[in-house]
Amino acid sequence: MIEIKPVDKINATVRVPGSKSYTNRALITALLANGESVVKNALLSEDTRVMISCLGELGIQIEVIAEENRLIVKGCGGKIPVERAGLFARNAGTVVRFMTAALTLGNGQYEIDGIERMRQRPIQQLIDALNKLGANVVSRDGNGCPPVLINAAGLRGGTVEIPGNISSQYISAILLAAPYADSDVRIVVIDELASKNYVDMTIDVMNRFGVVVERDSYKEFIIKSGGGYKGCEFMVEPDASGASYFFAAAAITGGKVRVEGLGDRSLQGDTKFVDILSKMGCSMKKSRDWLEVEGGELSGIDIDMNDTPDVVQTLAPVAVFAKGKTRIRNVRNLRFKETDRITAIVNELKKAGVETREFEDGIEIVPSPPHSAEISTYNDHRMAMSFALLGLRTKGIKIKNPECVEKTFPDFFERLQKLYH
Structure with a gap:
C-alpha cells in the first residue's frame, strides 16, 4: 500500500x-x-x-x-x-x-x-x-x-x-x-x-x-x-493514456504540466484528454512535439467518451474537484476491461465520500470534498494511477496493490513523486 x-x-x-x-x-x-x-x-x-x-x-x-x-x-x-x-x-x-x-x-x-x-x-x-x-x-x-x-x-x-x-x-x-x-x-x-x-x-x-x-x-x-x-x-510514441495522469494533476492542483514527445499529430485518441480538460476550464497549448495543460477553475461536463475509454478513470478525480456534476456516457465497454471499471469507479469514489451514480453505460459524479480512504485497485493499473490523483488534494488517500501499475507504467509512482519537487 x-x-x-x-x-x-x-x-x-x-x-x-x-x-x-x-x-x-x-x-x-x-x-x-x-x-x-x-x-x-x-x-x-x-x-x-x-x-x-x-x-x-x-x-x-x-x-x-x-x-x-x-x-x-x-x-x-x-x-x-x-x-x-x-x-x-x-x-x-x-x-x-x-x-x-x-x-x-x-x-x-x-x-x-x-x-x-x-x-x-x-x-x-x-x-x-x-x-x-x-x-x-x-x-x-x-x-x-x-x-x-x-x-x-x-x-x-x-x-x-x-x-x-x-x-x-x-x-x-x-x-x-x-x-x-x-x-x-x-x-x-x-x-x-x-x-x-x-x-x-x-x-x-x-x-x-x-x-x-x-x-x-x-x-x-x-x-x-x-x-x-x-x-x-x-x-513508438509516448503513451497518451499515461500522459493523461499528469495533465489531470495540473488540472486538479491548478498547476502546469507539459508532456514532451507527444504532439498534436498523434493518432492516439487519448490525446483528446487535453481538449476535455479545456472544456472543463483548463488552458492548453499544443505543438508538434509537446502538449501542455494549465489548471483553471473547473466546471463539470456532460460528455460521450466512447472514443476515449482509457481516460474515463483519469477524468473521474478531476470531476470531483469541479463545480457542477459530470456525466460520462457511452462507455459500456468499460465493463469488459481488466475489471468492471464503471462499478469500480463508483465504489471507490463513494468510499472516499464522493456522491456518484452508476448507469449501464457510464457514471455521474457530484463534486464533494473527498476524505481519506484506502482505495481498492481490483488489480487494474488504471484504477491505481487515476485514484492516486485524488491524493494530490486530499489527505489520507492510500492505494492498495500499487504494484499493479507494472502492467503499463512500471515507475508511475516514482514519476508522480518527482512532481513534488
Missing part, C-alpha cells in the same frame, strides 16, 4: 513511457514481417513483456535492449515457426486478441490462456469472425472466453461482418493478420465502432510496415492478399 501526499501547484515538464498500444501492434506486425525490425522507444511493462515472451514461445528471435527501450525482431514472413505452443497472456487483452488472429496463419495447434479475470473477458465475436474467414478457433470451455484453441491451417479470407460496439481490438486483430490470408479480406462493421482511434493506430502501424488498408470511414476495410509486412525501424 502507498499513501499519496497532497501537493501545492505542480509546474513540471515530463516524459512518459512509450505507448503500450503502439508497442504491441508493432510487435505483432514485426512477428509477421519479412526481415528484421527494430522497435525504438518500446514500452517495457508487464503487458508488452507478455507479448515478447509469446513471440519467443513461437520461435521468433527477439533481442531486448532494456536500457535503450529497443527491441530487435526477426520476422517469420507470415509463417509461424512452431507447430505447437501454449501461450500464457496473464491479463493482457491485446495479446490474447492479436495472437488469436495471428496464430490462424500457422500450421498446427495453439492454445492461449490467461489469469482468472482474462477467463471472464469475452472473445466469442472475434472467434466467430475468424471462423467465417476460414479459421478453426474455439473457446475451450465453450463460454466465449479464453482459453482459446486455434487449430491452424492458414486463413482463407473473404468477407466478414463484425459488431463494433464491444471492442475495437477485434477489428484490429483481424486487420493485423489479414495481409497473409489466401484471398482478400473485407471487414464490414455493424453498428457504431467503439474506440475508433485504436483502429486508426492499427492501420498506421500496418502502413509503416508496408501494407495499405482500403477503407470506407469506419464501416468497411479491405486488405489485399499477396502482400505482407516488410521489416523496418519503428519509433
Whole structure:
C-alpha cells in the first residue's frame, strides 16, 4: 500500500513511457514481417513483456535492449515457426486478441490462456469472425472466453461482418493478420465502432510496415492478399493514456504540466484528454512535439467518451474537484476491461465520500470534498494511477496493490513523486 501526499501547484515538464498500444501492434506486425525490425522507444511493462515472451514461445528471435527501450525482431514472413505452443497472456487483452488472429496463419495447434479475470473477458465475436474467414478457433470451455484453441491451417479470407460496439481490438486483430490470408479480406462493421482511434493506430502501424488498408470511414476495410509486412525501424510514441495522469494533476492542483514527445499529430485518441480538460476550464497549448495543460477553475461536463475509454478513470478525480456534476456516457465497454471499471469507479469514489451514480453505460459524479480512504485497485493499473490523483488534494488517500501499475507504467509512482519537487 502507498499513501499519496497532497501537493501545492505542480509546474513540471515530463516524459512518459512509450505507448503500450503502439508497442504491441508493432510487435505483432514485426512477428509477421519479412526481415528484421527494430522497435525504438518500446514500452517495457508487464503487458508488452507478455507479448515478447509469446513471440519467443513461437520461435521468433527477439533481442531486448532494456536500457535503450529497443527491441530487435526477426520476422517469420507470415509463417509461424512452431507447430505447437501454449501461450500464457496473464491479463493482457491485446495479446490474447492479436495472437488469436495471428496464430490462424500457422500450421498446427495453439492454445492461449490467461489469469482468472482474462477467463471472464469475452472473445466469442472475434472467434466467430475468424471462423467465417476460414479459421478453426474455439473457446475451450465453450463460454466465449479464453482459453482459446486455434487449430491452424492458414486463413482463407473473404468477407466478414463484425459488431463494433464491444471492442475495437477485434477489428484490429483481424486487420493485423489479414495481409497473409489466401484471398482478400473485407471487414464490414455493424453498428457504431467503439474506440475508433485504436483502429486508426492499427492501420498506421500496418502502413509503416508496408501494407495499405482500403477503407470506407469506419464501416468497411479491405486488405489485399499477396502482400505482407516488410521489416523496418519503428519509433513508438509516448503513451497518451499515461500522459493523461499528469495533465489531470495540473488540472486538479491548478498547476502546469507539459508532456514532451507527444504532439498534436498523434493518432492516439487519448490525446483528446487535453481538449476535455479545456472544456472543463483548463488552458492548453499544443505543438508538434509537446502538449501542455494549465489548471483553471473547473466546471463539470456532460460528455460521450466512447472514443476515449482509457481516460474515463483519469477524468473521474478531476470531476470531483469541479463545480457542477459530470456525466460520462457511452462507455459500456468499460465493463469488459481488466475489471468492471464503471462499478469500480463508483465504489471507490463513494468510499472516499464522493456522491456518484452508476448507469449501464457510464457514471455521474457530484463534486464533494473527498476524505481519506484506502482505495481498492481490483488489480487494474488504471484504477491505481487515476485514484492516486485524488491524493494530490486530499489527505489520507492510500492505494492498495500499487504494484499493479507494472502492467503499463512500471515507475508511475516514482514519476508522480518527482512532481513534488
